[in-house]
Each structure stands twice: as structure tokens, then as C-alpha cells.
Amino acid sequence: MLKEIESQLNSFKKINKNRGRLLISCLDQPGIISKISKFLFSHGANIIESNQYSINPHGGDFFIRIDFEAPDLIDKKETLMEDFQPIAETFSMTWELHLVSELKRMAIFASKDLNCLRELLWQWQNGDLMAEIPLVVSNHETARPLVEQLGIPFYYLPASKENRTEVEKKQLQLMSEYDIDVIVLARYMQILTPHFVASHPMKIINIHHSFLPAFVGARPYERAYQRGVKLIGATSHYVTNDLDEGPIIEQDTVRVDHRFDVDELKKMGGNIERNVLARAVKWHLQDRIIVHGNKTIVF
Amino acid sequence: MLKEIESQLNSFKKINKNRGRLLISCLDQPGIISKISKFLFSHGANIIESNQYSINPHGGDFFIRIDFEAPDLIDKKETLMEDFQPIAETFSMTWELHLVSELKRMAIFASKDLNCLRELLWQWQNGDLMAEIPLVVSNHETARPLVEQLGIPFYYLPASKENRTEVEKKQLQLMSEYDIDVIVLARYMQILTPHFVASHPMKIINIHHSFLPAFVGARPYERAYQRGVKLIGATSHYVTNDLDEGPIIEQDTVRVDHRFDVDELKKMGGNIERNVLARAVKWHLQDRIIVHGNKTIVF
Amino acid sequence: MLKEIESQLNSFKKINKNRGRLLISCLDQPGIISKISKFLFSHGANIIESNQYSINPHGGDFFIRIDFEAPDLIDKKETLMEDFQPIAETFSMTWELHLVSELKRMAIFASKDLNCLRELLWQWQNGDLMAEIPLVVSNHETARPLVEQLGIPFYYLPASKENRTEVEKKQLQLMSEYDIDVIVLARYMQILTPHFVASHPMKIINIHHSFLPAFVGARPYERAYQRGVKLIGATSHYVTNDLDEGPIIEQDTVRVDHRFDVDELKKMGGNIERNVLARAVKWHLQDRIIVHGNKTIVF
Amino acid sequence: MLKEIESQLNSFKKINKNRGRLLISCLDQPGIISKISKFLFSHGANIIESNQYSINPHGGDFFIRIDFEAPDLIDKKETLMEDFQPIAETFSMTWELHLVSELKRMAIFASKDLNCLRELLWQWQNGDLMAEIPLVVSNHETARPLVEQLGIPFYYLPASKENRTEVEKKQLQLMSEYDIDVIVLARYMQILTPHFVASHPMKIINIHHSFLPAFVGARPYERAYQRGVKLIGATSHYVTNDLDEGPIIEQDTVRVDHRFDVDELKKMGGNIERNVLARAVKWHLQDRIIVHGNKTIVF
The missing domain is CATH 3.40.50.170 (Formyl transferase, N-terminal domain)
Incomplete structure (x- = not known):
């Protein structure tokens, strides 16, 4: 890779080292957002942008994307994933956690x-x-x-x-x-x-x-x-x-x-x-x- | 029809009493536009907008639309059509002459x-x-x-x-x-x-x-x-x-x-x-x- | 108003009798979404669509729109507003609660x-x-x-x-x-x-x-x-x-x-x-x- | 210039060696198009696409662009320009003749x-x-x-x-x-x-x-x-x-x-x-x- 592109990517990773994204889909049930946001808050994460949409609020499908920042996110990733697992199981979620600094x-x-x-x-x-x-x-x-x-x-x-x-x-x-x-x-x-x-x-x-x-x-x-x-x-x-x-x-x-x-x-x-x-x-x-x-x- | 719409249409017809449109398609051959424009000129018509397009200039299809004005167009329509017929035949044209004042x-x-x-x-x-x-x-x-x-x-x-x-x-x-x-x-x-x-x-x-x-x-x-x-x-x-x-x-x-x-x-x-x-x-x-x-x- | 339009509006109000929208803006601080969603959950509200956006997560401006359903929303409106007031004050929010059934x-x-x-x-x-x-x-x-x-x-x-x-x-x-x-x-x-x-x-x-x-x-x-x-x-x-x-x-x-x-x-x-x-x-x-x-x- | 681009341009020039464009603007007067098309026809040119527009047919401005093909256009260019000059003068035209093969x-x-x-x-x-x-x-x-x-x-x-x-x-x-x-x-x-x-x-x-x-x-x-x-x-x-x-x-x-x-x-x-x-x-x-x-x- 050309040096200038590499340094551009590195600088992007550095700037976004604390930035993560949570993508979730599951059946809609009361209290999902409350649980997710409490979880993020308790791990020091601040939500930057979130978008949620339910096809049918009465038991239909629920989708959310949350863009957040949390201090020391890279070190914390494993803990976050482990701690989120029980919530995901409760609601039978399909979910992904992505770190912006982990380039695809x-x-x-x-x-x-x-x-x-x-x-x-x-x-x-x-x-x-x-x-x-x-x-x-x-x-x-x-x-x-x-x-x-x-x-x-x-x-x-x-x-x-x-x-x-x-x-x-x-x-x-x-x-x-x-x-x-x-x-x-x-x-x-x-x-x-x-x-x-x-x-x-x-x-x-x-x-x-x-x-x-x-x-x-x-x-x-x-x-x-x-x-x-x-x-x-x-x-x-x-x-x-x-x-x-x-x-x-x-x-x-x-x-x-x-x-x-x-x-x-x-x-x-x-x-x-x-x-x-x-x-x-x-x-x-x-x-x-x-x-x-x-x-x-x-x- | 409501009076106000009727009077609107009448006023449009009056304003456009000398306005006509010629639509022609035929096989492309040299001299078509020259013939058409000479014809219109000789009948006192002034071209306002014309658009012509040939799919393939070497014997392909030729299309033209001419928007023109000619004095006393309403009276002249029959003559124009008769006089155009020989040109149309020479080039085997499919053609239409429309008077703007003859509302569809x-x-x-x-x-x-x-x-x-x-x-x-x-x-x-x-x-x-x-x-x-x-x-x-x-x-x-x-x-x-x-x-x-x-x-x-x-x-x-x-x-x-x-x-x-x-x-x-x-x-x-x-x-x-x-x-x-x-x-x-x-x-x-x-x-x-x-x-x-x-x-x-x-x-x-x-x-x-x-x-x-x-x-x-x-x-x-x-x-x-x-x-x-x-x-x-x-x-x-x-x-x-x-x-x-x-x-x-x-x-x-x-x-x-x-x-x-x-x-x-x-x-x-x-x-x-x-x-x-x-x-x-x-x-x-x-x-x-x-x-x-x-x-x-x-x- | 024409009867058919009136009945159309009435049917819309009936269908949406439990539907509300919360619009909030304030300075961004950790925990806002967690607080709001906990509040809605505790009042039996189910979020249908929510969109949130922060101009700058480090103390910038925070905006959210939440579209939700809650049983007996019309009766509950006053209570909801009273109960939300302390949260709004904590975060110095500018906020509005709208009932979809209360047509503008x-x-x-x-x-x-x-x-x-x-x-x-x-x-x-x-x-x-x-x-x-x-x-x-x-x-x-x-x-x-x-x-x-x-x-x-x-x-x-x-x-x-x-x-x-x-x-x-x-x-x-x-x-x-x-x-x-x-x-x-x-x-x-x-x-x-x-x-x-x-x-x-x-x-x-x-x-x-x-x-x-x-x-x-x-x-x-x-x-x-x-x-x-x-x-x-x-x-x-x-x-x-x-x-x-x-x-x-x-x-x-x-x-x-x-x-x-x-x-x-x-x-x-x-x-x-x-x-x-x-x-x-x-x-x-x-x-x-x-x-x-x-x-x-x-x- | 890279060889492949050069050969692409050369092939374009070859294909279009007989193709020209005439751009004209002047005051609108009866007979302009007739004159132009007769001129082109008499020089063996076949019109491929032409677009004409007059702002106001009663003495307003007249504009036309004609895309044409004529055999041996490159050799004929000078003659064409000389022969067109009198027509241009009659109608006080501003005009340009471009050969597609003369790349800008x-x-x-x-x-x-x-x-x-x-x-x-x-x-x-x-x-x-x-x-x-x-x-x-x-x-x-x-x-x-x-x-x-x-x-x-x-x-x-x-x-x-x-x-x-x-x-x-x-x-x-x-x-x-x-x-x-x-x-x-x-x-x-x-x-x-x-x-x-x-x-x-x-x-x-x-x-x-x-x-x-x-x-x-x-x-x-x-x-x-x-x-x-x-x-x-x-x-x-x-x-x-x-x-x-x-x-x-x-x-x-x-x-x-x-x-x-x-x-x-x-x-x-x-x-x-x-x-x-x-x-x-x-x-x-x-x-x-x-x-x-x-x-x-x-x-």
C-alpha cells in the first residue's frame, strides 16, 4: 500500500479508537432499548447516533444501529461482548459489535x-x-x-x-x-x-x-x-x-x-x-x- | 365546460391561430431538410423551433418536428397539405400537419x-x-x-x-x-x-x-x-x-x-x-x- | 368539513389512539438515552421508531425523536408529562410530547x-x-x-x-x-x-x-x-x-x-x-x- | 501522451473524418433554414442531427446547430467556408464551422x-x-x-x-x-x-x-x-x-x-x-x- 494511504488509514484508526457500532435485530419486545442503553451507559459509552426501526411494534421485527464512543474501547471490547451476551440471549438477538478502528x-x-x-x-x-x-x-x-x-x-x-x-x-x-x-x-x-x-x-x-x-x-x-x-x-x-x-x-x-x-x-x-x-x-x-x-x- | 376554462382555451386558440407543427418520419436521404424548409419558406412560414434526428445517416431512419408560424394558417391548411403531398411521396414520408389552434x-x-x-x-x-x-x-x-x-x-x-x-x-x-x-x-x-x-x-x-x-x-x-x-x-x-x-x-x-x-x-x-x-x-x-x-x- | 374527510380523520385518530412522539433536544451528556428509554419502559411504552443524533458527542447538542405506543395513552398523557418533568430538568431539555390522535x-x-x-x-x-x-x-x-x-x-x-x-x-x-x-x-x-x-x-x-x-x-x-x-x-x-x-x-x-x-x-x-x-x-x-x-x- | 490514448483519438478522428458541425446565431428572418439546408445539400452534406430554436420568431434571436456528414470534408473545408460566407453576410450571422476530426x-x-x-x-x-x-x-x-x-x-x-x-x-x-x-x-x-x-x-x-x-x-x-x-x-x-x-x-x-x-x-x-x-x-x-x-x- 502507498505510504500516504497507509498513514491516512492509521490516522483514521487513531481518531476513532474509541468508536464502536452495535447492530441488532430481534423480535420486538418491550424494554429492549432500555436494556441496551442501560448496558452502554454502565460501560461508559456515549451514544453519538442511533437509529431504530420496528416493522410491527406488536411482536414484529426490531432493528437498531447504535454508533457510540467509549473510553479504552479497544481494550474493553472482549468484556463488552461477554457482558452483552446475556442481554442478547434474553431477547434472542442477532447482533454484531464493530470497532471503527478495526478496518474491514x-x-x-x-x-x-x-x-x-x-x-x-x-x-x-x-x-x-x-x-x-x-x-x-x-x-x-x-x-x-x-x-x-x-x-x-x-x-x-x-x-x-x-x-x-x-x-x-x-x-x-x-x-x-x-x-x-x-x-x-x-x-x-x-x-x-x-x-x-x-x-x-x-x-x-x-x-x-x-x-x-x-x-x-x-x-x-x-x-x-x-x-x-x-x-x-x-x-x-x-x-x-x-x-x-x-x-x-x-x-x-x-x-x-x-x-x-x-x-x-x-x-x-x-x-x-x-x-x-x-x-x-x-x-x-x-x-x-x-x-x-x-x-x-x-x- | 366552465366558462373561465372555455375562455382560456379560446384565447389560446386565438394567440396560436397561425402556429402549426409538422411531424415527419422516413428513410434518411440527402436533401430532405432542404426540401422541407424550402417548401415552408415558399408558403410564408417561419420556423420557430425545429428538431431533427437520424438514427443512422446512411439510409437509416429520419425524424423531424418543425414548429412554425404562417400567416392565415387556418385558411391555408388545405393548400399546405395538398402542396406538401408530392414532397411526402418523393421521400415516402409518414407525416402529420397539426394546427395548434385545432385543439385535440x-x-x-x-x-x-x-x-x-x-x-x-x-x-x-x-x-x-x-x-x-x-x-x-x-x-x-x-x-x-x-x-x-x-x-x-x-x-x-x-x-x-x-x-x-x-x-x-x-x-x-x-x-x-x-x-x-x-x-x-x-x-x-x-x-x-x-x-x-x-x-x-x-x-x-x-x-x-x-x-x-x-x-x-x-x-x-x-x-x-x-x-x-x-x-x-x-x-x-x-x-x-x-x-x-x-x-x-x-x-x-x-x-x-x-x-x-x-x-x-x-x-x-x-x-x-x-x-x-x-x-x-x-x-x-x-x-x-x-x-x-x-x-x-x-x- | 366534508363528512368523508371527517370520518377519515376520526378513523386515523382511533387507530393511533395509543401512539405518541417525544421530541427532545439538550446538551449531550452520558446516560440520556438510557434515562429516556427506562422512563418509557416503566410507563409501558413500546418504541416503534427512534432516531437520535448528536452534533458533537463531547458536550455538543443532542437531538432525539421517539415514536412509541403505550396503552391508554390519552388518559395517561398528564401523568407521563409530570413524570418526565424531573428527567427533563436534570438534563435541561427542551422537549415536546405529542399524541398522534391530537391532530394539529x-x-x-x-x-x-x-x-x-x-x-x-x-x-x-x-x-x-x-x-x-x-x-x-x-x-x-x-x-x-x-x-x-x-x-x-x-x-x-x-x-x-x-x-x-x-x-x-x-x-x-x-x-x-x-x-x-x-x-x-x-x-x-x-x-x-x-x-x-x-x-x-x-x-x-x-x-x-x-x-x-x-x-x-x-x-x-x-x-x-x-x-x-x-x-x-x-x-x-x-x-x-x-x-x-x-x-x-x-x-x-x-x-x-x-x-x-x-x-x-x-x-x-x-x-x-x-x-x-x-x-x-x-x-x-x-x-x-x-x-x-x-x-x-x-x- | 500514452500510446493507447493516442490510438484511440486517431481512430476517432478517422471514423469522423467526414463529420462537421455548423453553429449559427443571428436575428430571426424568414428563409434562414431553407438557405442553410440548400447550401449543405448542394455541397453533398447529409444532416444527421439538427436543433434550432428562436427566442421570438418575429425578429428575435435565432440559433441553430447542425451536425452533418459530407464526403471529403477535410479537403472541402476551405471551400465550404468560403461558399458559406455570402449567406452568413446576408443574414448577419455569427457562425462557426467545426470538423469533428479537428480535435480541440x-x-x-x-x-x-x-x-x-x-x-x-x-x-x-x-x-x-x-x-x-x-x-x-x-x-x-x-x-x-x-x-x-x-x-x-x-x-x-x-x-x-x-x-x-x-x-x-x-x-x-x-x-x-x-x-x-x-x-x-x-x-x-x-x-x-x-x-x-x-x-x-x-x-x-x-x-x-x-x-x-x-x-x-x-x-x-x-x-x-x-x-x-x-x-x-x-x-x-x-x-x-x-x-x-x-x-x-x-x-x-x-x-x-x-x-x-x-x-x-x-x-x-x-x-x-x-x-x-x-x-x-x-x-x-x-x-x-x-x-x-x-x-x-x-x-
Whole structure:
């Protein structure tokens, strides 16, 4: 990694050494917030921002994200988690505690179209995406100079339908070796097997180049052109085993008109794709997303 | 019709008595624009705004819309059309000449949800949609007071799958009796038969409550909710025999989030629906739309 | 009021009879949320949605909005308020408790341009704005039929620079007589005196027909046309004694181009105005807004 | 310049060797379009896209942009210009003929904030901005690696209020030496003297980091934060001697809320800035813009 990026990340970790985030979902019951906030208070934590939402207050689903500060958080983390366990059990919570200073380790998978990869690397370099990027994997050599000039290891693993299993094995080894938390498919264009998906559930973020569920599958711009739509869009979602059917994180659209041919739709769409993907990744890195069934709550 | 609306329309017709619009499509060939503009000049017409577009200049499709003024246009119309005929034949043109002062006669078909009907009537009353509205047809009584207070005849024709043929017969009689140019389905919620559609080709404008081609067919908001989309939309299109597959005129989307239930999606979407439909109707009334295959050119 | 609207409001009040909202702002200190949530829990309240935000966790400002349900809330209100008082004092809170079933009483001030008034009345009729509307005041007769057909008393009070004091006296009498909670200036076009403004601090909502702070003051569309802007906008804000300088609640813009003359800018802008104002009013009615200095927090 | 970019530009020039654009403005008079189209036809030109607009058809201003193809255009250019001269004189036209294959020579002026510069270089590399970029000038060394890795000469000319005249002299020398057609100020942050501006009238494109005319001048984000706006924007305009008052080419806005501090407004705004500037530059390079008084017509 380039020195200047490294020092930027280090300074971010230092500033945020006492900052944590608690993400909880469970069935709604009286007294949950009271219990959580008492717990945080008793451990010296001060809540900075909290957002809570219940689908149905009478026994429906309850979701909360709490952004807090607590002195000596890094040392205290284990204690906090142990002490919270009984509360979590009482309410049968699904929960996560994240320290902002423990940057997520993000792998990016790319292909020949560098549009999305470039945006991610740029925003990262610019201090907008706070993560470690230990490696970029691609089935083409195209991205190598862009990646290596930032000091990021680049792995060229030519992938196709034929060698999928073998390639995925190597990829999973790399993910494990580099201790990866989140995988971003920046127009990777290869379908992942259920085995790969199962290894990182709700940790693989994809960008699809259409406003889903319109134009699921291949060649969405060509089909958008044929249909004569007046807006084109992009959708970022977590990858599941159903193609383009995973929980949607973010979407956006942009106006086009009859003068746009397929190539111009692609150029226009590329701009939406990179922005939508970057927002989705940012929200994931900031622990803003709770997956609920096949939907996301983005706080 | 209310006196104040009538006098508003009359004043518009007077102001625009010399204003016309020429819409042409044909195969592209050298010299078309030269011929057309020479023709207009020789008839004393001054071009106010013109927009031309060719899909492929080497023998592809050519489209033009010309907005012009010519003295004594109303008297001259027949001559203009006769004189233009030979040019049209030379280039095998599909063409229309519209006089702005000859207001289109627009029928609105509504049902119980008055959202879109209200917007159209309001914009009409406000001078934003320049048309005659000789009647509103509905399969419910709900809209009667709203319609009749503007002095517009209201026809209650309860329609269902069972009596479709019979009802359409009456509707077509009304369309003919009132000499209707364009039919707007303002959330009419009934499927039209091919017979009805064929009677007004590319003159029936529908609003579909989703961003097509996502959620074709029934209950789009329910399905949008299930899918967890982050934007909802609406699409206005000309009606063809393929449900929700006609040429798209206009679309728009609006941001929603996890807090929206189906009812709130509907309320949010209703706002988009009425604006999208009103824009599509306005463009049709202003002769801005050329249909080309299953697409529209909107100048 | 029309029977159907009345019954719609009554049904809303019934459904929401146990629903309340707590809005709090104070200096940030440890333990606030813990105290509030314990208080609500001990009074049998279940939190449905809560949003909290601190400008600076180290002694900065703290804001929270809690949407909750509690059995027998209407009977319990007084007790709740008394019991909360000591907590409020401990933390020097500014706070409000609202019962959703206690609909706000909203007066609308209009003039000749009915665009915004119509949108408000329509959304109200449609069940999107939950409030009583005991009266509409106008300095022109134009709106009378529109208002009276909904069964709302209409007061024609011709206002001008000359008789401002006298007219405002009558208006204040009406506000007091009808026990008004919030006043919406739906393109009222008259400047209010400091005396009037002081009588309803942060309870008067205005719509300004530009994207503030661009084009403060008179004739914004004319000035937008002169400047050749590519977007026009509208701003809804609370009224203070500084013209167009009060806390902004909501803003939006829409694209225009060189073909728009001043009248068309006005038509285009009118659509933005009414939507921006309706959103601002809705958020106010839903107790989503906390005013902080000259800004708003909109939860 | 990198070989791959060079070959991309060369291939673009080859494909478009017969493509030209005619931009005309004059007082509206009958027969203009007829004359122009006859002229083009008689020189073998086929019109691909044409857009015409008159502010007022009765002697107001007339503007047209014609995109055409003509065989052997490069060889024919001189003849075309000579032959068009008499027509131009008859109607007192201001006019320009551009060959798409004669790429404009664009200089970029940057400073420390590389956001806009990066977007321009990226879109250029990606084939979205068709121009030669013979040099980048900056008053800081920050951009050097980014610029030089694309094979573009980088000139470091530290500029300040004190040495403005001297620095501008060098800059003008460079502009002349490199035969520059258009100068883009990509957050250059230095005020240009009237002498410099006069040397390239309506050929210097600036990006201002606010929605003009809101927040003219310095520190717009700080002032937007103070004012509590709900949208922030950016404006691209031609530079004149009145600071931030030149003809606006493009503007856009994006939604923000109370949680954004000044730094986050800047990050959010940066994304709008770079997109707005890139669109404005693209339209300039495509000869889509006619300046009329202090406004632009963008076809």
C-alpha cells in the first residue's frame, strides 16, 4: 500500500479508537432499548447516533444501529461482548459489535471494465472508503498497472465456466490467507458457485448494470435499448445463489433519450454503476446495513 | 365546460391561430431538410423551433418536428397539405400537419383512484394541458362530482371482464360521437380488447404504476415491496395489444426506504404516476412524440 | 368539513389512539438515552421508531425523536408529562410530547395563485396530511369555491402594506378563536410583521419560489431567467423576522433549459413549490422537525 | 501522451473524418433554414442531427446547430467556408464551422484538490472526452504524478495574488505555444485577470462549488453549512470578468441532511462538481453550446 494511504488509514484508526457500532435485530419486545442503553451507559459509552426501526411494534421485527464512543474501547471490547451476551440471549438477538478502528479487509474482484474498480480505488485513496484493500483479483491483466501503482497486490486468475471450481479454490485460499471480510464484485462478470457464496454469506457485494428487477441477467443495456426505456439504472446487492436476486442495498437511475445508442447507454450507465456501487460499499464499511430476509435496512 | 376554462382555451386558440407543427418520419436521404424548409419558406412560414434526428445517416431512419408560424394558417391548411403531398411521396414520408389552434379532443378513462384524473383536470384548468375534454368515462361513480363541477359530461359505464365487449361498444360509440382524438387511461385498471386498441392506434396513453419493464402486470407496489427495491417508479406508454409493452413515452422514479410499507409505497408512487402521466399527455398534445417501432422519439 | 374527510380523520385518530412522539433536544451528556428509554419502559411504552443524533458527542447538542405506543395513552398523557418533568430538568431539555390522535389545527393562508393551496387540500382529502383545517384565510376571493366545497370556512381579508396591522389583528383573532397550532403560507405573498411572527414562533411554514439562498426576495423566476440558471427550485422554511432567512425545512430543484421563458419557469417551478411545501407540512405534522438555531433536524 | 490514448483519438478522428458541425446565431428572418439546408445539400452534406430554436420568431434571436456528414470534408473545408460566407453576410450571422476530426486542444488548470482533474483525465482516457490535452498547469506539484503517468506535460507555476501578472504571462505563452483552444479550470482556485480572460473569450470553463447564484465567491460549503440548506450543488460556467457571473453551462444538486458537517458537504459536493464540470466540458467539445448574452443555449 502507498505510504500516504497507509498513514491516512492509521490516522483514521487513531481518531476513532474509541468508536464502536452495535447492530441488532430481534423480535420486538418491550424494554429492549432500555436494556441496551442501560448496558452502554454502565460501560461508559456515549451514544453519538442511533437509529431504530420496528416493522410491527406488536411482536414484529426490531432493528437498531447504535454508533457510540467509549473510553479504552479497544481494550474493553472482549468484556463488552461477554457482558452483552446475556442481554442478547434474553431477547434472542442477532447482533454484531464493530470497532471503527478495526478496518474491514476488502477484496475487489474485477474484469476488463475498470470503471467501478477505478471509482472504488479513487474514493479509497481520497479517504472516502475506510478499509484495508489487501488484494485485487481479476480474470484479466487490464487492471494490473492501476492496482499495483497503489501498492496493492494484484492476482491474475483467468476464470471461465470451464475452470470455475479450480479458480474459486484459489480465490478462496487467497480470501482466507488475506483474512478478507468483504468481497466487492466490481463488474467481475463471472457467476460464483453456491460453494463460494456460502463461504461469505451477505459479505459479497455486486453491482448489476440495470434497475433490478428490470433486465435481470445478461446484456441489460442492449435490452434497455430494445425496450426504449427513458431511464437507465444500476443496482448494488448482496450476492446469493439466485442470480441478481439478492438483497438490494442501493439503486439509482438516470435519464436517457432516443438519441442514445447502446454504447452511449453503457457510458451513461457506467457513471451510475460506479456511484451506486461506491455508496453500497461505503454503507457496508460503515456498518449501516442490516439484512432482513431478502431485504436490507440501511440506517 | 366552465366558462373561465372555455375562455382560456379560446384565447389560446386565438394567440396560436397561425402556429402549426409538422411531424415527419422516413428513410434518411440527402436533401430532405432542404426540401422541407424550402417548401415552408415558399408558403410564408417561419420556423420557430425545429428538431431533427437520424438514427443512422446512411439510409437509416429520419425524424423531424418543425414548429412554425404562417400567416392565415387556418385558411391555408388545405393548400399546405395538398402542396406538401408530392414532397411526402418523393421521400415516402409518414407525416402529420397539426394546427395548434385545432385543439385535440381528449377523453379520460378513470376508475376509483382519482389521483391521476385530478392532476390532469387540475393542469387542464390551470392552462397547462391545452385540449378539449369532451367527456370522462369511468367504471365507478367516484369521480362524478370532480368531473361535473368542471362542466365535463361524466359517463358511468361499469366494466368488468364479463361485460367487456358490450361496454367497449358503448365506449367506442361515445368516442365516435364526441369525435375523440386521444384517450388517456388515468389508472383505468381495465384491459382493453385488441378491437378497441385497433380503433385508436398510438392514441391511447396509459400510466403503469411501476418502472417498466420491472413489475409488468398486476400489483406492482406489492411486488416492489417484496423485492425490497430502493426506488419506485411509473411509466407512461401508448397502449398496444401486449400488456404494458407499448412504446414508452415517459418514466420517472423516486427514492424509498425500508420504512415504507405497501400503502406508503402507493402514496409515494401516486405522486410519480400523476406527474409522469401529465408530462406524457402534455407532450402528446404538443405533438412532440413520434412513434418508431416500439419506441418513441420525444422532441 | 366534508363528512368523508371527517370520518377519515376520526378513523386515523382511533387507530393511533395509543401512539405518541417525544421530541427532545439538550446538551449531550452520558446516560440520556438510557434515562429516556427506562422512563418509557416503566410507563409501558413500546418504541416503534427512534432516531437520535448528536452534533458533537463531547458536550455538543443532542437531538432525539421517539415514536412509541403505550396503552391508554390519552388518559395517561398528564401523568407521563409530570413524570418526565424531573428527567427533563436534570438534563435541561427542551422537549415536546405529542399524541398522534391530537391532530394539529392548521390554518392555510393563500392568495390568488392556488397551486400550493390545491396540493395541500388534495393531499389532505387523500389522507396524506393528517390535520384539522379549521379555516383558510386569503386576501383574494379566488380560492373561496375550492375551500368551501370541502366544508372549510373561508375568510376573505384583503391585505396590503397599508392595512397590515389591522388585518393581522383580525387574523390573530381568528388564529386564537380557532385555536390554531400551525400556519401554512401557501404562496400568501404578504410580509408578516414581527408581532405576528412572534405569536407563532417556528409554527409558520412558508414556501419560497426559489432555491434559497439564491434569489431571496421578490420575483425569483424573473431573476432566474435573467441569470440563465439550468435548474430552478423551491424552499420551504419556518418564518422568522428576516425575510426568507428562517430555518430551511425542505428544498428541491428541477431541470430547465434555454427554451423556458419566465411563464414556463413559473409553471415548472409551481410543481416543485407544491411538492416541497407539502413535504415540509407533512413532516411538521408528523413531529419530525426539531429547530436548532437557524437550522432544522428532520428525522 | 500514452500510446493507447493516442490510438484511440486517431481512430476517432478517422471514423469522423467526414463529420462537421455548423453553429449559427443571428436575428430571426424568414428563409434562414431553407438557405442553410440548400447550401449543405448542394455541397453533398447529409444532416444527421439538427436543433434550432428562436427566442421570438418575429425578429428575435435565432440559433441553430447542425451536425452533418459530407464526403471529403477535410479537403472541402476551405471551400465550404468560403461558399458559406455570402449567406452568413446576408443574414448577419455569427457562425462557426467545426470538423469533428479537428480535435480541440484543451489545457487544464488545477490546484491541490485533484477531484475534478481526475474525473476529466479518466473520462478522457475512457474515450468520453474527445480532445487533445497538450498540458496541465498547476500552482502545486500535487497533480504531477497523475498527469505525467498519462504522458501529458505538467507545468508547475506557483501562482498567488502577488505574482499574478508574471505567472499569467507565462501561462499565456504556454497557451500560445501549445495552440490551446479551450482552458478548463478544474478547481484552479486563482482569479484570472481581465487580460487573461480577454485572451480566450468564452473559451475558459470554470467549476464553482455551489448552485449559483447562491454562495457566489469564497467558501461556499462553509456558508451552505451555516445556512442549513437541504441540497448542495455545483455550477459550470464560462469565465468572464465578473466573478462567478459568467454564462452558466450546467448545474446540478444533491440532497444532504443535518448529519453532514462541512467536510462531508465537501465530499458530497465534490462528486457533483466533477460530474457537472465533465458534462460542461463534453458539451463544449461537442460544439453543443452557443453563448447568447450572459446565457447559454445547449443543444
